[in-house]
Amino acid sequence: AVVSTQSTGLDIGADAVFTSSQRAEMEEFCKENTPRLALNMVGGRETIQLLKCLGEKSHLVTYGAMSNSPMSVPFGLQVFKDITLHSYWMTRWTKKHARSALEDEMFGKIAEFYQSGELTPTPHNENSFHDFPEALDNAFKIKQLFVVDKTLADPRNVTE
Numbered sequence: 001a002v003v004s005t006q007s008t009g010l011d012i013g014a015d016a017v018f019t020s021s022q023r024a025e026m027e028e029f030c031k032e033n034t035p036r037l038a039l040n041m042v043g044g045r046e047t048i049q050l051l052k053c054l055g056e057k058s059h060l061v062t063y064g065a066m067s068n069s070p071m072s073v074p075f076g077l078q079v080f081k082d083i084t085l086h087s088y089w090m091t092r093w094t095k096k097h098a099r100s101a102l103e104d105e106m107f108g109k110i111a112e113f114y115q116s117g118e119l120t121p122t123p124h125n126e127n128s129f130h131d132f133p134e135a136l137d138n139a140f141k142i143k144q145l146f147v148v149d150k151t152l153a154d155p156r157n158v159t160e
Helices: 002-011 023-032 046-053 075-081 090-097 101-116 129-137 148-153
Strands: 037-040 059-062 084-087 124-127 143-146
Touching: 023 046, 037 046, 046 059, 090 101, 124 129, 129 143, 143 148
Parallel strands: 037 059, 059 084, 124 143
Antiparallel strands: none
C-alpha cells in the first residue's frame, strides 16, 4: 500500500513522496531541493522534519491526523522561514458548501481534469453487489467499487 501511495503521488505531479519511516531519504532529498509546498496526512513529531525541509514562504497543508499525536511547531520555522500552516477537512468543506455554486464549480473543475487526463482515477475494480465476497477478498489489494448499473445489468438479478 505504501508503494502504491508513493507512486500515485508521483503520478499526479508530486516531486517526492515520503513515509514517516523514510527520514533519511527525505533529508537527502532536502539537501538538493527546497520545496515550497508539503502535504501532510500523518501529523505528529515526524512533521517537524518535513517543515525543516521547506523553503522560505512555504506552505504545509495537513489533511489527516493518522498519528493521533500532537504536533509542536518550533516558532523559528514560522518566524524566520515564514512558513504558513494550513489544514483541510473535506467533511467541513462539504457541509459549508453543499449545493452551492462553489461546489458546482469544484466538481466541474474536477470533471475537466479527468477529461483532459490531468487527473486519473485511483486503480480500482468495479463490481456488481453480487460479487461482494470476491470484492472483499481483494479489498486489500486494490480499491473495490460497487456500481449500481453493473448490479442492475447483472443476469443474476433475474427473478422468476
